[in-house]
Amino acid sequence: MGRSSYRTLLLAGAAAIGVCGLGTRASAVVLVHSGDFQVVESCVVSNGCSGNFTVINNSAGDGNWYVWGFAVGNPFVFSDGTTQTNWSASLGCFTGSCGGNDAFEYQNNAGNSNAGGDLANDVGPGQSSNRFTFTALSAESPVNLNLVNTDGLRTTVSITATDAVPEPASLAVIGTGLLGLFGARRRRRAR
Numbered sequence: 001m002g003r004s005s006y007r008t009l010l011l012a013g014a015a016a017i018g019v020c021g022l023g024t025r026a027s028a029v030v031l032v033h034s035g036d037f038q039v040v041e042s043c044v045v046s047n048g049c050s051g052n053f054t055v056i057n058n059s060a061g062d063g064n065w066y067v068w069g070f071a072v073g074n075p076f077v078f079s080d081g082t083t084q085t086n087w088s089a090s091l092g093c094f095t096g097s098c099g100g101n102d103a104f105e106y107q108n109n110a111g112n113s114n115a116g117g118d119l120a121n122d123v124g125p126g127q128s129s130n131r132f133t134f135t136a137l138s139a140e141s142p143v144n145l146n147l148v149n150t151d152g153l154r155t156t157v158s159i160t161a162t163d164a165v166p167e168p169a170s171l172a173v174i175g176t177g178l179l180g181l182f183g184a185r186r187r188r189r190a191r
Contacts, residue, residue, distance in 0.1 A: 034158070036058045039145075054128060055145075067123040067147060073103050
């Protein structure tokens with residue numbers, strides 16, 4: 001493999017790593033972006049999926065939004081629970097459809113009518129919480145997050161739960177970058 005081939009491989013790997021989100025995150029001034037929030041779904045897939053959701057709030061500087069509730073859609077839910085202070089968990093319907101219990105619902109007990117009344121127990125800017133447990137048949141989970149800020153403004157953000165284990169495509173991208181680095185180093189040594 002020629003020098004230009006190694007360089008091309010190295011640059012392609014580095015570019016792909018940057019595109020996949022390992023670069024810096026641009027943040028808006030007031031707007032809420034789904035990139036400010038992440039829900040990581042961790043579970044053991046044996047006779048279903050038992051594990052927990054980790055809610056990550058990176059909204060500091062983007063309006064300082066607090067997560068006061070969220071629903072995770074899944075057509076095969078069994079049970080959910082939480083040890084987040086002053087929160088409760090219940091099984092219910094996701095986005096108006098209900099073929100049996102098809103969602104996990106977690107909410108600060110201050111409730112919808114007083115979403116801003118208990119910010120101390122919400123998942124605030126720069127915070128994360130992994131105190132939301134669940135048991136289901138599968139791990140498919142679109143998520144709706146309920147948000148409030150200190151001005152009392154409320155909104156909802158829809159995201160998809162991410163895998164706690166790197167997917168094969170991400171591993172392939174990292175492997176390509178490392179292969180390029182190894183090739184460049186080997187070429188340099190050969191001189």
